[in-house]
Amino acid sequence: MDKIIGYIEENFDRFVNELSDFLRIPSISNDSGDKNEIYRCANWLVEHLDRIGMQNVCVFETNGHPIVYADWLNAGRDKPTILIYGHYDVQPVDPIELWENHPFEPVIKNNKIFARGATDDKGQVMTHIKSIESYLKVKNKLDLNIKLLIEGEEEIGSPNFEVFIKDNKKLLECDYVVISDTAMYKEDLPSICYALRGLAYFQINVTGPNRDLHSGSYGGCLGNPINVLAEIIGKLKDENGRITIDGFYDDVIEISQEERQELAKLPFNKNEFMKELNVNELNGEIGYSPVEQLTARPTLDCNGIWGGYQGKGAKTIIPSKASAKVSVRLVSNQNPDKIAELFTNYVKKICPNTVNVDIEYLHGGYPSITPINTKAIRAAAKALKRAYNVEPVFVREGGSIPIVNLFKKHLNADSVLIGFGLPNENAHSPNENFDLKNYLNGIKSCSFYYNELASL
Numbered sequence: 001m002d003k004i005i006g007y008i009e010e011n012f013d014r015f016v017n018e019l020s021d022f023l024r025i026p027s028i029s030n031d032s033g034d035k036n037e038i039y040r041c042a043n044w045l046v047e048h049l050d051r052i053g054m055q056n057v058c059v060f061e062t063n064g065h066p067i068v069y070a071d072w073l074n075a076g077r078d079k080p081t082i083l084i085y086g087h088y089d090v091q092p093v094d095p096i097e098l099w100e101n102h103p104f105e106p107v108i109k110n111n112k113i114f115a116r117g118a119t120d121d122k123g124q125v126m127t128h129i130k131s132i133e134s135y136l137k138v139k140n141k142l143d144l145n146i147k148l149l150i151e152g153e154e155e156i157g158s159p160n161f162e163v164f165i166k167d168n169k170k171l172l173e174c175d176y177v178v179i180s181d182t183a184m185y186k187e188d189l190p191s192i193c194y195a196l197r198g199l200a201y202f203q204i205n206v207t208g209p210n211r212d213l214h215s216g217s218y219g220g221c222l223g224n225p226i227n228v229l230a231e232i233i234g235k236l237k238d239e240n241g242r243i244t245i246d247g248f249y250d251d252v253i254e255i256s257q258e259e260r261q262e263l264a265k266l267p268f269n270k271n272e273f274m275k276e277l278n279v280n281e282l283n284g285e286i287g288y289s290p291v292e293q294l295t296a297r298p299t300l301d302c303n304g305i306w307g308g309y310q311g312k313g314a315k316t317i318i319p320s321k322a323s324a325k326v327s328v329r330l331v332s333n334q335n336p337d338k339i340a341e342l343f344t345n346y347v348k349k350i351c352p353n354t355v356n357v358d359i360e361y362l363h364g365g366y367p368s369i370t371p372i373n374t375k376a377i378r379a380a381a382k383a384l385k386r387a388y389n390v391e392p393v394f395v396r397e398g399g400s401i402p403i404v405n406l407f408k409k410h411l412n413a414d415s416v417l418i419g420f421g422l423p424n425e426n427a428h429s430p431n432e433n434f435d436l437k438n439y440l441n442g443i444k445s446c447s448f449y450y451n452e453l454a455s456l
Contacts, residue, residue: 048129418445
C-alpha cells in the first residue's frame with residue numbers, strides 16, 4: 001500500500017489535469033444539452049479506462065444516453081466483486097451570469113476546482129478511476145474484482161437504467177455496489193451514508209371558471225383557484241409539522257433509540273445552520289431534532305406555485321387555473337406508489353366542490369437503508385480512517401438516489417455510499433466546486449478500501 005499511496009502523491013498533479021479534461025466536456029443530459037457532447041464524454045471515459053488498464057471497456061446504447069462499462073475480473077473467485085457506480089452527465093449551468101468562471105473551463109482557486117460536474121459526479125467518479133490506475137501501475141493487478149458502471153442520465157432520473165440492469169443481471173452481478181455521489185458531513189469529517197430518503201413528486205392542478213374573469217364583476221360568489229390551492233397546501237401539514245394525509249405514517253419505521261443517540265453525536269450547530277441560511281428560526285416536526293428532521297423523517301414541501309396574473313402593475317381577475325408542485329420525501333418502508341394514492345385521495349377529499357382538482361403523479365423513488373454492521377461498511381470505515389486519520393461518521397442522507405433500490409431489487413446487492421464532496425460545494429448551482437484535498441484523500445480512501453475488501 002505504501003507504494004500505491006506514493007504513486008498517487010507523485011502523480012496527483014496529472015490526476016488534477018485529467019479531471020480538468022473530463023470537466024471541460026459539457027455533458028448536460030437534459031433537453032438543453034448537446035447529445036454529441038454526451039457521446040464525446042462517454043468516449044473520453046472509454047479511452048481513459050482502456051489506457052489505465054481496465055478490460056472489456058465498452059459503451060452500451062440505451063433509448064437515451066449511453067452507459068460506459070469496464071471491468072477487471074482476474075483476482076479470482078475467492079475474492080469479492082464490487083460494482084462501482086457513478087454518472088458522467090451534469091446539470092444545466094443556468095443562471096450562467098452567476099458563475100465566476102466559465103462552467104466548462106475549470107479554474108483552481110483556494111485548492112478547489114470550479115466547474116460544472118466537479119463534485120457531482122465527475123470528481124468523485126475520478127477518485128475511483130485514479131485509484132484503480134494506481135493499483136494497476138504499481139502492482140499490475142487488482143486485489144479484488146471490479147466492475148465500473150458510469151451512466152449518462154442520472155441528472156434526469158435515469159429513465160433507461162432499470163431496463164439496462166434487468167437486461168444485464170449476469171454482467172453486473174456483484175457482492176457489493178460502491179457509490180461516491182454523496183457528501184461528507186462536514187470538512188475533514190469522512191462520512192458513510194447508510195440511508196436515503198425516497199421521493200413521491202406531484203403536480204396539483206386546480207380549475208375554476210372556464211376563463212379568467214373580472215374580479216369586480218364576478219368576485220364574491222365563485223371559487224378562486226389560487227385561494228383554493230393555497231387552502232389545500234395549507235391543510236397538508238398541521239401546526240406541529242405533521243403531514244395530515246390519511247394513513248401517511250402507517251408504514252413509517254420509527255428511529256430507534258440507539259440510532260437517535262448516534263445521530264445526536266453529529267456535530268450539528270443549530271445557530272451556525274440558521275446563520276448560513278439567513279433564517280431566524282427552524283420549522284420542523286415537533287419531537288425530533290433538526291438532524292432527524294433533515295434526514296430520518298418524512299417531509300412534504302411545495303416546490304413551486306403559479307396561476308393568475310404575474311406581470312407588472314395590476315390586473316384584477318379571478319384566474320381560471322392554478323397549479324403547484326409538491327414533493328414528498330419518504331423514509332424506510334414507505335412505498336411511493338402507495339403514498340401517491342393516499343396523496344391523491346386526500347387532496348380530492350379536502351378540495352371543495354367550487355373547483356375541480358387534478359393530481360399528476362410525476363415520479364417516485366423508494367427509500368433505502370443498509371445495516372451499518374455489514375462487512376463492506378465496516379471495511380469502508382477502516383479505509384476512511386486510514387486516509388483521513390479520523391474516525392468516520394455514519395449519516396443518513398435527506399435526498400434520494402433511486403438507483404440504490406434498483407441494485408438491491410435486481411442484483412440483490414447492498415450499496416456502500418462513500419462521498420467525498422462537501423455540502424457547500426454548490427452541486428446543481430453556479431460555481432460548483434470540488435476540494436482537491438478530498439480528491440486526493442478520496443483516491444487514497446478508495447485504494448485503502450479495495451485493500452480492506454480484498455481481505456474479506
